[in-house]
Amino acid sequence: MSQPTVHICLSPALYPMYHSNERIVVIVDILRATSAICTALQHGMKSVIPVATIDQANQFVGDDYIIAAERGGEIVNGFAYGNSPLAYINNPQTFGKHLVLTTTNGTQAIETARLSQTLVIGSFCNISALTQWIVKRNQDVMILCAGWKNRINLEDTIFAGALLDSLLRQGFSMDIDTDAGITALSLFRLSEADIKAFLKQSSHNQRLSRLNLDEDITYCLTRNTTPIVPILQQERLVIST
Amino acid sequence: MSQPTVHICLSPALYPMYHSNERIVVIVDILRATSAICTALQHGMKSVIPVATIDQANQFVGDDYIIAAERGGEIVNGFAYGNSPLAYINNPQTFGKHLVLTTTNGTQAIETARLSQTLVIGSFCNISALTQWIVKRNQDVMILCAGWKNRINLEDTIFAGALLDSLLRQGFSMDIDTDAGITALSLFRLSEADIKAFLKQSSHNQRLSRLNLDEDITYCLTRNTTPIVPILQQERLVIST
Numbered sequence: 001m002s003q004p005t006v007h008i009c010l011s012p013a014l015y016p017m018y019h020s021n022e023r024i025v026v027i028v029d030i031l032r033a034t035s036a037i038c039t040a041l042q043h044g045m046k047s048v049i050p051v052a053t054i055d056q057a058n059q060f061v062g063d064d065y066i067i068a069a070e071r072g073g074e075i076v077n078g079f080a081y082g083n084s085p086l087a088y089i090n091n092p093q094t095f096g097k098h099l100v101l102t103t104t105n106g107t108q109a110i111e112t113a114r115l116s117q118t119l120v121i122g123s124f125c126n127i128s129a130l131t132q133w134i135v136k137r138n139q140d141v142m143i144l145c146a147g148w149k150n151r152i153n154l155e156d157t158i159f160a161g162a163l164l165d166s167l168l169r170q171g172f173s174m175d176i177d178t179d180a181g182i183t184a185l186s187l188f189r190l191s192e193a194d195i196k197a198f199l200k201q202s203s204h205n206q207r208l209s210r211l212n213l214d215e216d217i218t219y220c221l222t223r224n225t226t227p228i229v230p231i232l233q234q235e236r237l238v239i240s241t
Numbered sequence: 242m243s244q245p246t247v248h249i250c251l252s253p254a255l256y257p258m259y260h261s262n263e264r265i266v267v268i269v270d271i272l273r274a275t276s277a278i279c280t281a282l283q284h285g286m287k288s289v290i291p292v293a294t295i296d297q298a299n300q301f302v303g304d305d306y307i308i309a310a311e312r313g314g315e316i317v318n319g320f321a322y323g324n325s326p327l328a329y330i331n332n333p334q335t336f337g338k339h340l341v342l343t344t345t346n347g348t349q350a351i352e353t354a355r356l357s358q359t360l361v362i363g364s365f366c367n368i369s370a371l372t373q374w375i376v377k378r379n380q381d382v383m384i385l386c387a388g389w390k391n392r393i394n395l396e397d398t399i400f401a402g403a404l405l406d407s408l409l410r411q412g413f414s415m416d417i418d419t420d421a422g423i424t425a426l427s428l429f430r431l432s433e434a435d436i437k438a439f440l441k442q443s444s445h446n447q448r449l450s451r452l453n454l455d456e457d458i459t460y461c462l463t464r465n466t467t468p469i470v471p472i473l474q475q476e477r478l479v480i481s482t
Contacts, residue, residue, distance in 0.1 A: 010393060013255055017391055150258055151419035152251060176444045178392035183428065190427055203417045 003173045007142040008160045008180040012112040013150040024139050025113045026122040026130065026163065029146035030155040031213070032083045033070075033106020035220040037099075037237055038125040039085035042226035044095040047236040050107040051100060060100040066093070070103045073208045084216050085125070098236070109146035114232065121230035121237060122163060124220065129227045131166040133240065141167065143184075154187065154202040155220075158195060161188025195221050244414045248383040249401045249421040253353040254391040265380050266354045267363040267371065267404065270387035271396040272454070273324045274311075274347020276461040278340075278478055279366040280326035283467035285336040288477040291348040292341060301341045307334070311344045314449045325457050326366070339477070350387035355473065362471035362478060363404060365461060370468045372407040374481065382408065384425075395428070395443040396461075399436060402429025436462050 009018040028034055037048045045066075051057050054076060057067050068081035075082035081094075083103045088094050101107055113119055122130050122143070134141055143163055145156035161184035164174060174181040191198035196217060219225075231240035250259040269275055278289045286307075292298050295317060298308050309322035316323035322335075324344045329335050342348055354360055363371050363384070375382055384404055386397035402425035405415060415422040432439035437458060460466075472481035 010251075011255060013258070014252065014391070014393075017254070148419065150255070152255075152421050152424060154420040154423060157420070157424065176447050178389065179395040179398070179444050180393050182395060182442050182444075183393060183398065183424065186431055187424060187427055190431060201423050203420050203423075206417045 003171055004138055004140045005173050005175050006164050006167050006181065007140070007175040008164065008184050009142055009144045010152045010157060010160070010180050010184070011145065011147045011150050012109045015112050015144060018142050019116070020140070020142070021117050022140055023116070023142040024118045024120065024134060024137060025116040026120055026141060026143045027106065027109050027113065027146065028122050028143060028156045028159050029103070029106030029109060030123060030159050030220055032085060032216055032220055033101070033103040033146065034121045035123040035125050036083045036085040036088065037101070037121045037230050038123050038226050038228065040088040040094065040099050041230050041237070041239050042125070042228055043088050043090060045088065045097055045099050047238045048099045048101055048230065049236050050110045051102045052107060052111045054102055057100045057102045060098070064098055065100050066097050067100045068102070072104060073211055085219055086216060105146040105148055109144055110232070113144055114235075119232040120240065122159065124159060124162070124223045125225045126228060127163060127166060128224045130229050131163065131170065133229045134167060135170045141172070148203065155199055157184050158188050158191050158198070160184040161186070164188075244412055245379055245381045246414050246416050247405050247408050247422065248381070248416040249405065249425050250383055250385045251393045251398055251401070251421050251425070252386065252388045252391050253350045256353050256385060259383050260357070261381070261383070262358055263381055264357070264383040265359045265361065265375060265378060266357040267361055267382060267384045268347065268350050268354065268387065269363050269384060269397045269400050270344070270347030270350060271364060271400050271461055273326060273457055273461055274342070274344040274387065275362045276364040276366050277324045277326040277329065278342070278362050278471050279364050279467050279469065281329040281335065281340050282471050282478070282480050283366070283469055284329050284331060286329065286338055286340050288479050289340045289342055289471065290477050291351045292343045293348060293352045295343055298341045298343045301339070305339055306341050307338050308341045309343070313345060314452055326460055327457060346387040346389055350385055351473070354385055360473040361481065363400065365400060365403070365464050366466045367469060368404060368407060369465045371470050372404065372411065374470045375408060376411045382413070389444065396440055398425050399429050399432050399439070401425040402427070405429075
């Protein structure tokens with residue numbers, strides 16, 4: 001059998017050109033939705049329910065749900081939670097509950113790919129676990145970068161390069177029908193020694209520097225803080241078994 | 242007055258997110274349409290008429306026209322010319338005529354942006370002349386990479402980085418609302434010492450290696466073989482004055 005192939009889609013706007021039912025879809029929104037999803041499930045939340053709009057989020061009523069809404073990097077007015085992963089670490093308020101989450105980019109990317117057969121969540125928090133999980137499946141993969149409002153961003157592209165690098169070491173091959181793979185891999189290798197310093201030049205950093213996200217960014221770039229892989233099942237993200 | 246800004250759009254599929262009438266659009270299809278357009282005009286062709294389809298190309302009848310059609314890297318059956326720039330160098334058959342050109346990616350990118358106020362053609366062949374031309378205009382710029390069938394490719398991205406680098410040195414600033422600029426600039430700097438060697442890993446190279454384009458590729462990566470800037474006027478590309 002030939003080796004499975006890793007495809008990289010650098011923006012949800014390009015998704016229709018990459019879609020194939022045979023491929024596992026890995027959603028990536030490093031700063032910060034997919035890092036937060038991994039963290040929330042790692043820290044005892046029962047599921048994460050990604051929704052596209054704030055109206056949809058507000059339909060989940062009751063003590064079982066924590067509603068988190070972020071737009072433009074900030075918690076939406078009237079909500080207590082946004083997409084900061086730190087909010088879900090060792091938090092008795094959120095433990096055991098379902099997280100209803102709507103964000104600027106991450107949950108929109110999930111929405112774009114929600115009909116795919118297998119959709120999982122990737123971040124530096126779970127990169128090793130995710131690699132192993134994909135290797136066991138032995139299937140083609142599409143890494144879907146959420147970007148920023150359908151534009152390409154640096155941190156998601158670098159993570160795509162890191163995951164591609166990790167899968168290449170496990171015998172996967174790279175899609176050569178496009179140059180997205182070599183682009184992501186090049187940026188990863190260029191930044192690998194100090195991704196945080198490299199990101200200082202990124203649009204996200206410049207856009208959000210006033211929000212003091214330094215601690216969040218450090219956390220989101222730390223590898224392997226969790227061994228779990230979130231997977232979409234019946235419209236909810238749960239820990240894959 | 243603030244410095245003009247350089248925006249980079251890495252695929253025609255992302256064009257609607259970058260479009261603005263205030264911006265000069267630079268079309269880039271290094272291998273090989275935009276290199277061929279610069280070369281044809283440099284070598285005495287009167288104009289280049291970019292058309293989207295082969296049917297449209299065939300509507301130009303008579304001795305004044307040379308019709309060139311490329312799909313998938315090869316000259317379309319029944320045509321004498323494709324997108325190889327070498328075909329137009331010191332060629333008495335093409336001198337003084339109009340080139341009607343349809344290609345897989347380059348002329349499609351022109352089609353995408355054809356309603357923009359100012360559309361010019363960029364390639365390594367005219368990078369210095371183009372830089373000076375843009376500097377004189379002192380306007381915001383969008384570099385539109387043709388890519389490969391709406392997917393991102395390496396050679397157009399690297400050229401976008403090279404032109405951005407060149408404009409930054411002239412006091413232009415980089416769009417920081419997206420990371421396409423820093424991505425292109427990183428790839429350019431990574432490959433600058435030997436772009437041809439770097440491209441050996443590209444999809445285009447792997448896709449087209451059977452076509453023996455080595456001489457074409459060397460030519461298309463050579464800087465400043467022409468001082469002209471092709472500009473779209475009344476649906477024809479002519480030398481800008």
